[in-house]
Amino acid sequence: MEEFLQACRAVLGAQHVLTDAADLSGYLTDQRGRYTGKSPAVLRPADTGQVAGLLKLCDQYRVPLVPQGGNTGLVLGSVPDQQGNAVVLSLKRMNRVRAVDPVNNTMSVEAGCILQHIQQEAAAQRRLFPLSLAAEGSCTIGGNLSTNAGGTGVLRYGNTRELCLGLEVVTAQGEIMSSLRGLRKDNTGYDLRDLFIGAEGTLGVITAAVLKLYPQPRAQVTALAALQTPAQALQLLSLAQDRCGPALTAFELMSDFCLQLVFKHFQDQRMPFGTSHPQYVLLELSDSESEEHARAIFEEVIGNALEQGIIDDAVIAASMAQSKALWQLRENISMAQAHEGKNIKHDISIPISRIAEFIELTDKLVQQAAPACRMVTFGHLGDGNLHYNVSPPPGMQDTDFIAQQAAINLVVHDSVDNFGGSISAEHGLGALKREEITRYKSPVELKLMRTIKNALDPHNLMNPGKVIQV
Amino acid sequence: MEEFLQACRAVLGAQHVLTDAADLSGYLTDQRGRYTGKSPAVLRPADTGQVAGLLKLCDQYRVPLVPQGGNTGLVLGSVPDQQGNAVVLSLKRMNRVRAVDPVNNTMSVEAGCILQHIQQEAAAQRRLFPLSLAAEGSCTIGGNLSTNAGGTGVLRYGNTRELCLGLEVVTAQGEIMSSLRGLRKDNTGYDLRDLFIGAEGTLGVITAAVLKLYPQPRAQVTALAALQTPAQALQLLSLAQDRCGPALTAFELMSDFCLQLVFKHFQDQRMPFGTSHPQYVLLELSDSESEEHARAIFEEVIGNALEQGIIDDAVIAASMAQSKALWQLRENISMAQAHEGKNIKHDISIPISRIAEFIELTDKLVQQAAPACRMVTFGHLGDGNLHYNVSPPPGMQDTDFIAQQAAINLVVHDSVDNFGGSISAEHGLGALKREEITRYKSPVELKLMRTIKNALDPHNLMNPGKVIQV
Numbered sequence: 030m031e032e033f034l035q036a037c038r039a040v041l042g043a044q045h046v047l048t049d050a051a052d053l054s055g056y057l058t059d060q061r062g063r064y065t066g067k068s069p070a071v072l073r074p075a076d077t078g079q080v081a082g083l084l085k086l087c088d089q090y091r092v093p094l095v096p097q098g099g100n101t102g103l104v105l106g107s108v109p110d111q112q113g114n115a116v117v118l119s120l121k122r123m124n125r126v127r128a129v130d131p132v133n134n135t136m137s138v139e140a141g142c143i144l145q146h147i148q149q150e151a152a153a154q155r156r157l158f159p160l161s162l163a164a165e166g167s168c169t170i171g172g173n174l175s176t177n178a179g180g181t182g183v184l185r186y187g188n189t190r191e192l193c194l195g196l197e198v199v200t201a202q203g204e205i206m207s208s209l210r211g212l213r214k215d216n217t218g219y220d221l222r223d224l225f226i227g228a229e230g231t232l233g234v235i236t237a238a239v240l241k242l243y244p245q246p247r248a249q250v251t252a253l254a255a256l257q258t259p260a261q262a263l264q265l266l267s268l269a270q271d272r273c274g275p276a277l278t279a280f281e282l283m284s285d286f287c288l289q290l291v292f293k294h295f296q297d298q299r300m301p302f303g304t305s306h307p308q309y310v311l312l313e314l315s316d317s318e319s320e321e322h323a324r325a326i327f328e329e330v331i332g333n334a335l336e337q338g339i340i341d342d343a344v345i346a347a348s349m350a351q352s353k354a355l356w357q358l359r360e361n362i363s364m365a366q367a368h369e370g371k372n373i374k375h376d377i378s379i380p381i382s383r384i385a386e387f388i389e390l391t392d393k394l395v396q397q398a399a400p401a402c403r404m405v406t407f408g409h410l411g412d413g414n415l416h417y418n419v420s421p422p423p424g425m426q427d428t429d430f431i432a433q434q435a436a437i438n439l440v441v442h443d444s445v446d447n448f449g450g451s452i453s454a455e456h457g458l459g460a461l462k463r464e465e466i467t468r469y470k471s472p473v474e475l476k477l478m479r480t481i482k483n484a485l486d487p488h489n490l491m492n493p494g495k496v497i498q499v
Numbered sequence: 500m501e502e503f504l505q506a507c508r509a510v511l512g513a514q515h516v517l518t519d520a521a522d523l524s525g526y527l528t529d530q531r532g533r534y535t536g537k538s539p540a541v542l543r544p545a546d547t548g549q550v551a552g553l554l555k556l557c558d559q560y561r562v563p564l565v566p567q568g569g570n571t572g573l574v575l576g577s578v579p580d581q582q583g584n585a586v587v588l589s590l591k592r593m594n595r596v597r598a599v600d601p602v603n604n605t606m607s608v609e610a611g612c613i614l615q616h617i618q619q620e621a622a623a624q625r626r627l628f629p630l631s632l633a634a635e636g637s638c639t640i641g642g643n644l645s646t647n648a649g650g651t652g653v654l655r656y657g658n659t660r661e662l663c664l665g666l667e668v669v670t671a672q673g674e675i676m677s678s679l680r681g682l683r684k685d686n687t688g689y690d691l692r693d694l695f696i697g698a699e700g701t702l703g704v705i706t707a708a709v710l711k712l713y714p715q716p717r718a719q720v721t722a723l724a725a726l727q728t729p730a731q732a733l734q735l736l737s738l739a740q741d742r743c744g745p746a747l748t749a750f751e752l753m754s755d756f757c758l759q760l761v762f763k764h765f766q767d768q769r770m771p772f773g774t775s776h777p778q779y780v781l782l783e784l785s786d787s788e789s790e791e792h793a794r795a796i797f798e799e800v801i802g803n804a805l806e807q808g809i810i811d812d813a814v815i816a817a818s819m820a821q822s823k824a825l826w827q828l829r830e831n832i833s834m835a836q837a838h839e840g841k842n843i844k845h846d847i848s849i850p851i852s853r854i855a856e857f858i859e860l861t862d863k864l865v866q867q868a869a870p871a872c873r874m875v876t877f878g879h880l881g882d883g884n885l886h887y888n889v890s891p892p893p894g895m896q897d898t899d900f901i902a903q904q905a906a907i908n909l910v911v912h913d914s915v916d917n918f919g920g921s922i923s924a925e926h927g928l929g930a931l932k933r934e935e936i937t938r939y940k941s942p943v944e945l946k947l948m949r950t951i952k953n954a955l956d957p958h959n960l961m962n963p964g965k966v967i968q969v
Binding site: 130132133134135176177179183185187188190191200204205206207208210211212213214215216217218219220221223224226227228232243244246263267270271272273274275276315317318326378379380381382383409412413414449450451452453454455456457458462466469470471473474476477478480481482483484485496497 | 600602603604605646647649653655657658660661670674675676677678680681682683684685686687688689690691693694696697698702713714716733737740741742743744745746785787788796848849850851852853879882883884919920921922923924925926927928932936939940941943944946947948950951952953954955966967
């Protein structure tokens, strides 16, 4: 290892090979603070050539590595394991925006760029980079790409995969694949780009990307609808999509219990309705015409929904401040839930047509497995993606509740599978769900994944133990 | 071979193993009639189980196979070569729509479904399946997926890749990968779907897919703008996208020479302007509000473009019939060009911001290489995709002109590469461009492609000689 690190110092300069325990600590623990791994060193390259140099050394010395961006992942994909033989490769110094081409609607960025910075650079050119998620102030685009991150803009703009036109990747052999052409159409062979996107660093290291930009909408208007059931929320979704088409850019479900938690823990948050209702939907409309036009469409949709008895009540935000306040209800749910003690998260997706049935049945199954626990159900209903989280019964100790985690996961994920869903809609597999997925993914798919992993990374050095066990 | 064919008959029934020369002929020649391959048999399975049975036999007897759908490809990807040892696997009997789920906005179809049939099934449920291309009356969705077909809806809806949520594939070992969950979000491992999409049958055989559906727009309005240069067309594109956002669903460039050819060979086609102009753009707007609304937006865009001197003139179609007539100008170009003798086609893409410069420079280079030849330049400008075709000088013999094909291709494709473009935007590589691509794709990419091919198809039985030589 010392010889390897010496060679790394020759590539990076000694100051960018961190080995002191104090320097390492920030890189070894996951965001939720649940797991701390071990590592001999953190390597901090400044450019793609240095990454290639390091990966050649890893290959030569057979040293495994864990690529890391903002380390905001939720499935232990970006921290090393307990073996202590894998180095951490931090991409955060590679944070240049290489180019913006507003006419081609593209931007070339390095992997370590913070998502929010990319959004701002796009806005400066009167363009929109639509990827948006809670961690945007600290997550990096390399991590977003490696996990194919979702977020709140998927309904209209797709996952990160759909927002990328080209990649630069360093392979497990330390070779640079530079495929940074900003083309909408290019049918010249296998889709290597999409193979590296979502592979969580297990097939190679993404060092740069060409991203898609969009025209900025002229107006964004938000509304909150109150209704009785998830089934009604789905009726509202059909109604809104039919009327708004691609202008409907968000459709988020929140149960009343979610909002009650928010009001309990965030004293400045106010319920916009006189009484509470069992379910709420946050809708966002992005209009290329005007705010008045957007508002008129929302009024029509809401009028129709009230008339058809789909919703009980609704408010349309009258200002940016009101829009923001409605979004904060949605965004504060996770934090409010954290205040209620440790909770068990499920990041799942279900075919949209079956979600209402899924919630009804699975709520019962969870209550049977863990009586009196509290369902915190919310999420990107328009994408079929729920954060189907479970909080402990009032007064239960964290440790007692977490002891039930495996049993609750099994109930929820078996139900997801029965409904043809996915046990990881937007967070990835990492180390956390690597074993669990083998229960739900077919042997043929697992074999194909393993075949690809073995072919591209024969010594199993790229983020070993994540996504798939070889 | 006879023992193999006997085993195939046991799987399919004798009547679906075609071996008579007369029965085979329709399967061996490509659509443009330029190439006829050799094959001992055409196999016509009726379901996925039979495909798996056949691929197991191919693996066992080491018999190569060429998957074929509607055989409408333009790059010799779906016909066998001259060696005569590969069987043709026709998917055309597998043409069932397995399910439509209008609430989930998905449709499950078998590979042999004709594209137009899928469009019609979607429309019957008041949904849109937006893939649309010239061959839609005879091409199959399996072929569309295997080539990641483009077409006229890419600007808004993306390539075929973006329209697919899940696949059923039979691997080279004859195993069935069934991954037909109709989910918008599913981050549980490597993106196998996108690896098979666009692989032109060289990694496995696509037997079924889950497709994305969209709400039907309430109105579609078409306009034709007349202008001076491709640079102005790009200015118009920015203006229209800024104002229309995702409602702009087509943006097609046509040079005056293209339309002159149409008027020459289609007597019923009329020029909608009093005089001719150097360039034309066909725009289509899909509106979820009303025809009046769409028309008002177009009037605003066109008014602004006239005021800014970007365009010289424009017409907005006043009826469906007029819309259709404008589209026919665009759609008849290929046929009109065919009447002018053999031509040399280039299906290229360029970063949109560089297209005007590309056309200007490359036109000159082509004239140097082949004096007096005529440029037939048109295509999906909004996607950066041009059909940059070359017709012979008036009076030149076909054979004399085709003798210059390699030289002209080299000039055009080298220029494409210099501009950071692609030499196959939407048609794929097949056998036609397999060698040529090695000049432009990096050795690292070619090596990765070969590694994947070898890993998934170690005996090189899946459409051998297409896409990549192993």
